[in-house]
Amino acid sequence: MTTDNFSWLHRGVSDVFPNQPDSDSMDDNLEQLCTKSNRPLRVKLGIDPTGTDLHLGHSIPFRKLRAFQDQGHTAVVIIGDFTAQIGDPTGKDKVRKQLSPEQVKENAQTYLNQLRPILDFDTPGRLEIRYNSEWLSDLDLGKIQELLATMTVQQMLAKEGFNNRYTQETPIYLHEFLYPLMQGYDSVAVDADVELGGTDQKFNIAVGRDLQKYFGKKPQFGVLLPILIGTDGEQKMSKSLNNYVGLKEDALSMYSKLEKTPDSLLQNYFELLTDLSLTDIPENPREAQKMLAVEIVAQYHGKDAALTAQKTAMDLVKQQNMANAEAVPEFSLSSVEFPAKLFYILNASGLVNSSGEGRRQIQGGSVRLEGDRISDPNFTIENSQDLDNKILQVGKKKFIRLVK
Amino acid sequence: MTTDNFSWLHRGVSDVFPNQPDSDSMDDNLEQLCTKSNRPLRVKLGIDPTGTDLHLGHSIPFRKLRAFQDQGHTAVVIIGDFTAQIGDPTGKDKVRKQLSPEQVKENAQTYLNQLRPILDFDTPGRLEIRYNSEWLSDLDLGKIQELLATMTVQQMLAKEGFNNRYTQETPIYLHEFLYPLMQGYDSVAVDADVELGGTDQKFNIAVGRDLQKYFGKKPQFGVLLPILIGTDGEQKMSKSLNNYVGLKEDALSMYSKLEKTPDSLLQNYFELLTDLSLTDIPENPREAQKMLAVEIVAQYHGKDAALTAQKTAMDLVKQQNMANAEAVPEFSLSSVEFPAKLFYILNASGLVNSSGEGRRQIQGGSVRLEGDRISDPNFTIENSQDLDNKILQVGKKKFIRLVK
Structure with a gap:
């Protein structure tokens, strides 16, 4: 004792x-x-x-x-x-x-x-x-x-x-x-x-x-x-504000809410809702979100269920992306010289107005490739095959489908 | 009902x-x-x-x-x-x-x-x-x-x-x-x-x-x-202020306190402490005090005990007066022509400084003859025999004994 x-x-x-x-x-x-x-x-x-x-x-x-x-x-x-x-x-x-x-x-x-x-x-x-x-x-x-x-x-x-x-x-x-x-x-x-x-x-x-x-x-x-802030990152967690994660929710529902934990709350949630060492939190916010979600879901449903929930959530995103595919404009990579920097492609495709803006958007965490956030401004793609049929996204509203 | x-x-x-x-x-x-x-x-x-x-x-x-x-x-x-x-x-x-x-x-x-x-x-x-x-x-x-x-x-x-x-x-x-x-x-x-x-x-x-x-x-x-004012005529009746008449006091003690009820309280005490008709209260305050005292004592000890208490109280006053007699200066009535007004005697004896002051003191209720308050400014005495060996008093401190 x-x-x-x-x-x-x-x-x-x-x-x-x-x-x-x-x-x-x-x-x-x-x-x-x-x-x-x-x-x-x-x-x-x-x-x-x-x-x-x-x-x-x-x-x-x-x-x-x-x-x-x-x-x-x-x-x-x-x-x-x-x-x-x-x-x-x-x-x-x-x-x-x-x-x-x-x-x-x-x-x-x-x-x-x-x-x-x-x-x-x-x-x-x-x-x-x-x-x-x-x-x-x-x-x-x-x-x-x-x-x-x-x-x-x-x-x-x-x-x-x-x-x-x-x-x-x-x-x-x-x-x-x-x-x-x-x-x-x-x-x-x-x-x-x-x-x-x-x-x-x-x-x-x-x-x-x-x-x-x-x-x-x-x-x-x-x-x-302390009183926990809800998943909206603003107000006290409460059922009536719909910014809550219920203890009785199934693993997938919990995971889906927690993998979107706002960056500003990540440290706080790790400290209050897990026993993980705070020095082990990944620097990449996307990675940190995933780790947090798996860790908390595991507390309530076990590790296997948490990992299954994670996989299901990712599959769902992909399916959704495929379902949305037809509505997304295409950009042909035929004019791009490989290996190519991602910021160059962002600019070439018209998603941003300059290569400089492309770098800044990547650094700001707004750029996703096939749903995964890319935060390395020097992220480089070796050949057009690696990008074929993938969704490149800036913020929540600007998408293109890359084609060879 | x-x-x-x-x-x-x-x-x-x-x-x-x-x-x-x-x-x-x-x-x-x-x-x-x-x-x-x-x-x-x-x-x-x-x-x-x-x-x-x-x-x-x-x-x-x-x-x-x-x-x-x-x-x-x-x-x-x-x-x-x-x-x-x-x-x-x-x-x-x-x-x-x-x-x-x-x-x-x-x-x-x-x-x-x-x-x-x-x-x-x-x-x-x-x-x-x-x-x-x-x-x-x-x-x-x-x-x-x-x-x-x-x-x-x-x-x-x-x-x-x-x-x-x-x-x-x-x-x-x-x-x-x-x-x-x-x-x-x-x-x-x-x-x-x-x-x-x-x-x-x-x-x-x-x-x-x-x-x-x-x-x-x-x-x-x-x-x-209402809250009753005590026998001091000023503060709420209370044991600690010693301005009270206790319900367990004997008839004489009650009577002695109540016969001194301040004039300002007489009406109030008659209303609150007796069932007598307020129109029957004597105008003479001394008479009213006596009636009030007898009436209240009678409630707690019966009418006979009240009247006995009254007589005892009066006897006590007389005895006291007699005991005090030797210390009181005398005034010889030999030079006074009878019938005589009381205010004249007050002046002649030196108790007041003028006949006018004598009248005012009588009207103000300060003059007592053998303990009884005299309030009629024209109070007249027929012959010196009626006053022989009686105490004439102005206020609480000035006394003389009248002698033929």
Whole structure:
């Protein structure tokens, strides 16, 4: 359980707190707790059994939870069945609609099934699944009053979400103040040493620390994971924005989405969604996309299925290209002297206006030959036979078919 | 149960709400509800069993409750045992310290004993005593969340006490938001038609109305009673300010305090603390003080005890005067021609500097003869015998003894 290298802990993490020597804690920081502890740490992550189809964005904290498991620690997955069974009493919060115990159980199972590829469900002692109704349904008014008394209105209204709504005079219903306290009390109930969550969970995890202290327990550490940007490269990954890769998608669908990961996200996706060394990422973005896609698909469907998906995807592109072939104008290579530089052919064929522009387009990554991106500006073709009947493309809209 | 004259309801009341036709109510106002109802109304008043010695200030709402009883309605006295047994979890609120069930029971009994002279404990159906632990201890987190969800943070912070503290950045602990809801839920639990309280209770009573509506019940009316000014004529009656008359005080102690009721409060005390017709109050303030004192003492100790107390008090004053006699300078009436005006004697004796000042002091109420205030500026004495050995006094510090 001891290791000097904490890259498994820090990789892709936004924040670990407290990270300064903490007067409340016996240990100076989480690394020292990991090193010194003579028992597996209890690492909490909560889920709402609201029937979610999970996507790669959701997988981020669970991947970190798995990293803790692999270090010998215990993942404590809290299923928020109590809250789900109450729902939002005002009916205003559509995310918190009231669910029957059967629906909750079914949703929780669906949720857990999607996590099977990520978490270690099998090694004894590595996973504990708890339903928070176990302790929350026992709370009476006296105990709830005690929980409420640990915090002030001012502290709650300092929380970003509440603060914005208060400033904008949007109603904040009193029961909403209970949610952070319930989540915090979960940490008390399961004796969490660490709680994982998105960066939006910092307040709630800190409330958990305060409640643990109030009840005379050692306060947990918080490990905050970033919110994943979707495949559009712009917004938070979400189903409604259709910029997501679902954990239940088949291998080909996953692969097809991931091989188009925007260049700007490649580093980020490698860091958050794979365990590969970041120094091993290919410099060629096309190669990096392929490697990323195969690697992630393999996590959910196995390596063979990932490679099969890759081949199928390539075949599909070719078929599509062939289907589109008739609509593409031809350019005869008869006037070209071989071996020939690709930028020369780009210019000669009229796809660009000069050899210089041809070089720049290649360097900019816009040029594809038969679907493969060519990024070497000095790319040279030995003879016209190698290009016969192939599609040369600049950007998304300019195509020609090369013929001998 | 019907009466056209609602002076019993409105006497000394600060506010009845709603007093406009209320869309939430079947009845236009409380008078109409009283008139139309074919059953006794349930009139709620809550008490905190915190071991209070009650004083006349506390008696005001209970006197109104008695007025309802006398009209055939049911007084529902709620003993807040649940809250008292929890106390204030922060320990910051000294009024809400945690009490054992035995202490609570004992305090409640002490409280009720002090109310015996005010309320009708004997007529069947006129008094219901309920402990709120009966329903509050059954509330679970789901139900509490439902209660909290009926109100917003903004509504709570609009309440005067909370608003001031929020503005002054004084911490408001979250559990404090529960108190109005618990008091409100009491109204739901006992099906209150009316709730009585001090003017500081308007918010809490309105919360009760909202909760009754939320639970599909008819909302209560609120009847607000003023806060009584203490015997100093300036501040709210309170034990700590020593300007109070306690309900457990003996007849003589009560009488002695009340016969000194400041003139400015006489009308107010007659209205709030007696059932006497306000047109029957004597114009002479000294007479009014005596009547008020006898009337109130009689409520708690009976008429005979009140009159005995009055006589004892007067004897005590005389004894005191006699004891003080030796220290008082004498003025010989030998040079005064009788019948004589009192203002003349005041001047001749040197108590005032002119006959005109003597008249003004009499009119101003500062002149007493043998302890009795003289307020008629033309007060005339027939012969010196009537004044022999009597104390003439201007203000509190100037005395002379008259001698033939």
